[in-house]
Amino acid sequence: MPSSVEPHLVWFRRDLRLDDNPAWSGHDGPTVALFVLDPRPWHAAGPRRQSLLAAHLRSLDTALRQRGGGLLVLGGDPVDVVPRAAAALGARAVSWNADVSGYAQRRDAAVAAALRSDGIEVATHWGTLVHAPGAIRAKSTGTVPRVFTPFHKQWAATEWDDWTLDGDVSVLDPATLPGLAHLPVVPVAEASDGTVGGEDVAHARLRRWLDDVDGYPDRRDRPDDAEGTSHLSADLRFGTLSPRTVATVIGDSTAGRGAFVRQLAWRDWYAHLFVERPELATHAMAPGLDDIAWLDDPEGLEAWRTGRTGYPIVDAGMRELAATGWMHNRVRMITASFLVKDLLIDWRLGEAHFRRELVDFEVSQNVGNWQWVAGTGPDAAPYFRIFNPIMQGRKFDPDGAYVRRWVPELRELSDRDIHTPWEVAPLDLAVAGITLGETYPWPIVDHAMARDRTLAAYGAAKGTA
Numbered sequence: 001m002p003s004s005v006e007p008h009l010v011w012f013r014r015d016l017r018l019d020d021n022p023a024w025s026g027h028d029g030p031t032v033a034l035f036v037l038d039p040r041p042w043h044a045a046g047p048r049r050q051s052l053l054a055a056h057l058r059s060l061d062t063a064l065r066q067r068g069g070g071l072l073v074l075g076g077d078p079v080d081v082v083p084r085a086a087a088a089l090g091a092r093a094v095s096w097n098a099d100v101s102g103y104a105q106r107r108d109a110a111v112a113a114a115l116r117s118d119g120i121e122v123a124t125h126w127g128t129l130v131h132a133p134g135a136i137r138a139k140s141t142g143t144v145p146r147v148f149t150p151f152h153k154q155w156a157a158t159e160w161d162d163w164t165l166d167g168d169v170s171v172l173d174p175a176t177l178p179g180l181a182h183l184p185v186v187p188v189a190e191a192s193d194g195t196v197g198g199e200d201v202a203h204a205r206l207r208r209w210l211d212d213v214d215g216y217p218d219r220r221d222r223p224d225d226a227e228g229t230s231h232l233s234a235d236l237r238f239g240t241l242s243p244r245t246v247a248t249v250i251g252d253s254t255a256g257r258g259a260f261v262r263q264l265a266w267r268d269w270y271a272h273l274f275v276e277r278p279e280l281a282t283h284a285m286a287p288g289l290d291d292i293a294w295l296d297d298p299e300g301l302e303a304w305r306t307g308r309t310g311y312p313i314v315d316a317g318m319r320e321l322a323a324t325g326w327m328h329n330r331v332r333m334i335t336a337s338f339l340v341k342d343l344l345i346d347w348r349l350g351e352a353h354f355r356r357e358l359v360d361f362e363v364s365q366n367v368g369n370w371q372w373v374a375g376t377g378p379d380a381a382p383y384f385r386i387f388n389p390i391m392q393g394r395k396f397d398p399d400g401a402y403v404r405r406w407v408p409e410l411r412e413l414s415d416r417d418i419h420t421p422w423e424v425a426p427l428d429l430a431v432a433g434i435t436l437g438e439t440y441p442w443p444i445v446d447h448a449m450a451r452d453r454t455l456a457a458y459g460a461a462k463g464t465a
């Protein structure tokens with residue numbers, strides 16, 4: 001039975017906050033807050049991202065309860081569930097923040113078409129990005145700039161479009177809604193596994209980051225430095241923080257602050273590119289580089305995934321990912337480069353692993369960065385620049401603290417030796433309690449050989465372009 005109040009429905013997705021959210025605050029009147037638990041992305045996520053989502057939903061529900069309402073969570077395919085819910089609740093309008101992936105765009109177009117055909121108004125916003133896709137275009141081509149620096153220049157100089165945030169919203173309590181009986185309601189208040197979520201926690205993290213942000217240019221590349229980067233990526237991914245709030249709170253009054261906010265432009269850039277070219281999810285942007293003769297090497301892939309490659313900085317990163325769902329950016333670059341350039345394994349297989357494991361996984365960011373490392377994407381690292389995992393380890397983890405933390409079996413080696421256990425004299429290895437091939441693997445590939453092999457494979461693919 002339709003409700004007599006004809007509520008506004010706000011469909012929350014990757015914007016799990018009430019603050020600085022144009023889809024939430026852009027209208028007046030009685031409102032139902034809806035989240036749809038879509039089995040497809042839910043099953044694609046590893047347990048850490050699932051737990052974090054559950055924690056954010058609980059927290060959003062609590063915030064809405066404090067305002068006299070609550071979060072309605074329904075299960076199923078949104079293309080079916082959102083129009084059904086809107087009809088059952090007698091909604092007059094539905095709003096949401098748009099999303100970038102091909103899947104999301106197709107889904108949202110189908111939902112919008114179904115709602116409109118029922119006479120229900122649809123309002124979409126871009127509350128997950130600083131600038132909406134399309135706001136930054138190269139003058140010569142009218143497309144998203146293919147090089148980051150000009151994109152950033154224009155991104156920084158472009159005024160933000162208006163987000164209406166002064167709506168007088170009164171949230172309804174889902175338990176009191178007529179029409180609910182026939183909808184697939186999912187309980188939000190399941191037992192917590194201890195994961196903490198929500199926008200208050202995210203704001204606290206942002207405030208703490210203010211103490212460290214000035215060190216960002218010097219410290220951001222040191223994976224052992226827990227305060228060297230902001231750890232805000234999952235908040236941005238789930239939208240417990242608005243990117244505009246982050247940019248505003250940090251500002252650009254110092255070099256460190258400016259350098260940090262510039263990173264948000266990378267985030268917008270990959271999102272904008274993706275909206276324009278959704279096929280980037282599976283196809284190289286660079287001509288010819290879709291046809292590299294990748295190796296079929298399930299054992300190498302498994303060694304990489306499990307942190308058993310014999311290259312300590314690579315193994316440390318992969319183990320950090322497995323243990324926490326997060327990995328430091330420098331080490332993401334090193335591990336991704338190792339898979340693609342040392343093992344000559346297709347970047348799409350690495351992307352798929354990160355896709356499942358990362359708590360901050362978002363398709364445009366993950367694919368954009370993987371293609372950057374693989375040298376196949378826009379403004380990517382040139383394919384012939386190949387990271388040396390030993391030099392990278394020595395440079396960015398000079399005292400081995402990061403490796404010692406995640407690869408404890410190498411703990412007793414000296415700061416220098418810890419990045420090359422296979423070069424350590426047998427007696428020193430024995431004293432450190434290490435037996436190569438037993439307590440820690442031999443390197444699964446020789447870097448110099450692998451480098452030549454990769455240059456040849458990329459060269460051949462380019463030659464055939």
Ligand SMILES: Cc1cc2nc3c(=O)[nH]c(=O)nc-3n(C[C@H](O)[C@H](O)[C@H](O)COP(=O)(O)OP(=O)(O)OC[C@H]3O[C@@H](n4cnc5c(N)ncnc54)[C@H](O)[C@@H]3O)c2cc1C
Pocket residue numbers: 220229230231232233234236237263264266267270327328329330332333336354358360361362363365366367369370373
């Ligand atoms: C192979 C690979 C895969 C990646 N996959 C993802 C992903 O799925 N989701 C994701 O959010 N980031 C991804 N990144 C980018 C980056 O590693 C993370 O955003 C960063 O490590 C998150 O930690 P932080 O919040 O402490 O970063 P900070 O250094 O504090 O940066 C602040 C914010 O700026 C943005 N940012 C920073 N670096 C980048 C970048 N290279 N590209 C785009 N945005 C950036 C992020 O939103 C980040 O939270 C990937 C990088 C690589 C090399």
